[in-house]
Amino acid sequence: xxxxxxxxxxxxxxxxxxxxxxxxxxxxxxxxxxxxxxxxxxxxxxxxxxxxxxxxxxxxxxxxxxxxxxxxxxxxxxxxxxxxxxxxxxxxxxxxxxxxxxxxxxxxxxxxxxxxxxxxxxxxxxxxxxxxxxxxxxxxxxxxxxxxxxxxxxxxxxxxxxxxxxxxxxxxxxxxxxxxxxxxxxxxxxxx
Numbered sequence: 001x002x003x004x005x006x007x008x009x010x011x012x013x014x015x016x017x018x019x020x021x022x023x024x025x026x027x028x029x030x031x032x033x034x035x036x037x038x039x040x041x042x043x044x045x046x047x048x049x050x051x052x053x054x055x056x057x058x059x060x061x062x063x064x065x066x067x068x069x070x071x072x073x074x075x076x077x078x079x080x081x082x083x084x085x086x087x088x089x090x091x092x093x094x095x096x097x098x099x100x101x102x103x104x105x106x107x108x109x110x111x112x113x114x115x116x117x118x119x120x121x122x123x124x125x126x127x128x129x130x131x132x133x134x135x136x137x138x139x140x141x142x143x144x145x146x147x148x149x150x151x152x153x154x155x156x157x158x159x160x161x162x163x164x165x166x167x168x169x170x171x172x173x174x175x176x177x178x179x180x181x182x183x184x185x186x187x188x189x190x191x192x
Contacts, residue, residue: 001109001117002182009135010098010120014050018138021053021097023166026153027072031162034065038097053097066090069168076154078175082111086168108167112179147186 014020021036037056041048055061066087073079085107094100109116127133136142150161153173162169170178 002112002114002179003185003187004132006117006119006134007131008102008117008120009124010051011122011124012050012135013047013124014053014097015139017140019140020050020101020138022140023168024164025069025072026155026159026162026165026169027068028155028158030155030159031165032068032072034068034166035061036065036097036100037061051096051098055094055097055100057093057095062090062093073154073168073172076172079172081175082171085111108171111171112182114179147188149181149185151181 021038023034024031025034026032037059039054039056069086070079070083089100089104089107092103094103106116148161148163150163151170151174153159153162153165153169155162167178170181174181
């Protein structure tokens with residue numbers, strides 16, 4: 001998003017094992033996954049649209065995620081600067097995963113000083129022809145090597161640089177330099 005215009009895929013079927021409901025942060029124990037629990041429909045309904053996936057709010061995932069972020073990043077240079085802006089994600093109950101994700105990305109864009117891209121797909125296309133298809137990026141099982149430029153992380157002394165963490169890791173550690181960092185990254189791995 002920092003280097004290319006994007007269109008959000010809003011009409012595909014939800015797939016398990018994707019970054020749509022998970023991300024990784026760097027804690028004192030190393031890379032740790034934060035997973036948003038969802039209500040699986042299954043049975044006769046089978047597949048469901050991503051836009052229809054409901055979050056399972058019976059489990060206190062928001063409190064747990066925010067506590068993990070506080071524990072992992074409290075000593076980072078910019079955590080306190082961004083903490084209040086992000087709190088709404090952990091204090092507001094969201095019914096749908098897509099709504100949560102769009103709100104999270106909107107807040108992140110604001111913190112980075114970027115415009116939030118509003119364009120969404122109108123229908124699902126198996127092989128889009130008018131744009132680069134980067135939907136493979138949501139697949140958590142696909143091994144990508146973005147050759148990410150290292151930056152100083154809170155636990156670098158224990159784990160070295162831990163790549164492929166959430167944008168929150170970059171924000172809390174690099175703050176106002178985060179957007180410049182994103183603009184410098186090589187996107188050759190996208191084949192875009």
